[in-house]
Amino acid sequence: MINYNFVHRIYFTPVQLHRMDASVSDMCWHCQQGRGTFYHKGRACQEIKTFWESVTQSLGKIIGYMVDCDPVMYLLNYIDEGIWSKHNKQIITTGCMTAKRMIATNWKDADQLKAGTWLQSFLETIS
Numbered sequence: 064m065i066n067y068n069f070v071h072r073i074y075f076t077p078v079q080l081h082r083m084d085a086s087v088s089d090m091c092w093h094c095q096q097g098r099g100t101f102y103h104k105g106r107a108c109q110e111i112k113t114f115w116e117s118v119t120q121s122l123g124k125i126i127g128y129m130v131d132c133d134p135v136m137y138l139l140n141y142i143d144e145g146i147w148s149k150h151n152k153q154i155i156t157t158g159c160m161t162a163k164r165m166i167a168t169n170w171k172d173a174d175q176l177k178a179g180t181w182l183q184s185f186l187e188t189i190s
């Protein structure tokens with residue numbers, strides 16, 4: 064469901080809320096430096112980028128191969144069929160879903176988007 068919500072942009076962004084109420088800022092809730100569009104909130108925000116980089120680095124350490132920090136992979140669950148074993152694809156997919164769930168549940172507050180928090184949530188998910 065989280066992946067569906069991301070693909071279909073279910074979550075309200077600062078820009079959408081600003082269109083409904085001009086008194087609400089359209090700036091990103093996380094960095095306060097970019098307009099809070101879905102693109103910005105999903106991947107362009109530096110805080111989100113840093114989080115995705117830490118997630119893909121951690122996944123790389125877990126499976127023993129470098130995992131590119133590719134938005135097509137982590138947002139759309141597209142994993143090249145020829146490169147990864149089924150087991151590693153499941154680990155990458157689960158890790159990315161865990162990260163997306165964290166982003167969705169912390170949509171307004173990036174303080175919880177840390178590598179350690181992700182790893183703890185990921186381990187709870189796979190156990």
Ligand SMILES: [Zn+2]
Binds near residue numbers: 091108
């Ligand atoms: Zn931002």
